[in-house]
Amino acid sequence: MWTSIEDSLCELGESPFWHPEERALYWLDIPGRAALRTRGDIGSPEAKVERWALSTEPGCMAPARSGGLVIALRDGIYRARKWGGELVAMARVEHDVSTMRFNDGKCDALGRFWAGSINEAKDRANAALYCLDARSNTGISPTITQMANQATTANGLAFSPDARTLYWADTPAHVVRAWDWDAEGNSLSHARVFQQFDAKPEGWSPDSLLRYGGRPDGATVDAEGHYWVAMFEGAQLLRFSPSGQQVAAVPVPVQCPTMPCFGGDDLKTLFVTSGRKGRPAAEIEQRPASGTVISMRVETPGLPVNFFED
Numbered sequence: 001m002w003t004s005i006e007d008s009l010c011e012l013g014e015s016p017f018w019h020p021e022e023r024a025l026y027w028l029d030i031p032g033r034a035a036l037r038t039r040g041d042i043g044s045p046e047a048k049v050e051r052w053a054l055s056t057e058p059g060c061m062a063p064a065r066s067g068g069l070v071i072a073l074r075d076g077i078y079r080a081r082k083w084g085g086e087l088v089a090m091a092r093v094e095h096d097v098s099t100m101r102f103n104d105g106k107c108d109a110l111g112r113f114w115a116g117s118i119n120e121a122k123d124r125a126n127a128a129l130y131c132l133d134a135r136s137n138t139g140i141s142p143t144i145t146q147m148a149n150q151a152t153t154a155n156g157l158a159f160s161p162d163a164r165t166l167y168w169a170d171t172p173a174h175v176v177r178a179w180d181w182d183a184e185g186n187s188l189s190h191a192r193v194f195q196q197f198d199a200k201p202e203g204w205s206p207d208s209l210l211r212y213g214g215r216p217d218g219a220t221v222d223a224e225g226h227y228w229v230a231m232f233e234g235a236q237l238l239r240f241s242p243s244g245q246q247v248a249a250v251p252v253p254v255q256c257p258t259m260p261c262f263g264g265d266d267l268k269t270l271f272v273t274s275g276r277k278g279r280p281a282a283e284i285e286q287r288p289a290s291g292t293v294i295s296m297r298v299e300t301p302g303l304p305v306n307f308f309e310d
Contacts, residue, residue: 116154262302
């Protein structure tokens, strides 16, 4: 049974994570240029949602071990020592900010922050995946490295529980790729297609008779190593085994789910952000939860969020 978090409405919600120390859900509104978080027990009378206005579009964020957040904005990756605090630039990449910005990302288990970019014009596959290593125990200054490329919209980033596989999606191409990943050395090899989805049929609309399962947006991995991906415009989440077998299709009450994450004290609450920006009025009327954060209980727990180390 899906429920919506009260006052969670966004134009395009993204990058949710559960903060175990604060017992709070964090997420972003990309076009709304805001970070959001819950305060108090979700669903209780005293619960509320706090919003932090940002200077430009945030693509992704992660909690930091020493406090605060790391946030990828349009033009670079920034560090905030506290909620609402000063944003200090940590790294920038050479992309044209008039058409390119950061999008989906998260931290790996070793505390490095990964963020992919998006070509908003969608005229060529020049988006890339970057990794920022700012760990103080490395003895070197923060470094940002391009790890993968040839995408149009970076999405679906996730890491297997054993830190041997990295997943990364290109939304317009309807593809999720996988790599063998040496986490300690941080190298990728054996690139392959993990899932290739059917393209959107010409003339498709949510109320047409044409079938369309959506395209891969944000993703997460559960404790069993299964890959959960939000299918934008498909009104569903799909769950795949590590071998690539689809084991579940979970309908959602929004046409455009954007990213799942696991939370709650037992990590058995599945939270999903969603979008409503640019959607037809009839769709919003039929699916009023569009743009909110929805949640439901699941049997298999997720993995705890990875913290940024600096």
